[in-house]
Amino acid sequence: RGRADEEDKYIRAALDENPLIAVRAMFNNRDCRSGQGERATFRAMFSFLCRKYPEIAKSVVRFIPEYGRFDDLFVAVGTDVEDAALDIWYNALKAGRSSKNVTSSLKCDSNRLIS
Numbered sequence: 001r002g003r004a005d006e007e008d009k010y011i012r013a014a015l016d017e018n019p020l021i022a023v024r025a026m027f028n029n030r031d032c033r034s035g036q037g038e039r040a041t042f043r044a045m046f047s048f049l050c051r052k053y054p055e056i057a058k059s060v061v062r063f064i065p066e067y068g069r070f071d072d073l074f075v076a077v078g079t080d081v082e083d084a085a086l087d088i089w090y091n092a093l094k095a096g097r098s099s100k101n102v103t104s105s106l107k108c109d110s111n112r113l114i115s
Helices: 002-017 019-031 039-052 054-067 070-076 082-094 099-106
Strands: none
Touching: 002 019, 002 039, 002 070, 019 039, 019 054, 039 054, 039 070, 054 070, 070 082
């Protein structure tokens, strides 16, 4: 947990300094098409956001499948953001999204999209 505590310190500092830039950096870090494609770093940052800044997390959770993968939403399970994250899954399934759209969101690998 020592490393996680250190990461939390930096994430908190970035969010305290400028929440908008910190959240943009978080999504750029995860963006599998034109960003870094970093799954672990994004998940650590989003987990912290869910635990410490749930209102901010709720306001951006809808972008996760677009920039990452649907399974990134599981980071929110057990937090105040859980219902919002599960609603994303539910609404995607209910809307009957085409298999290509769902597959695209699920198969991002590093900086490229696998079709």
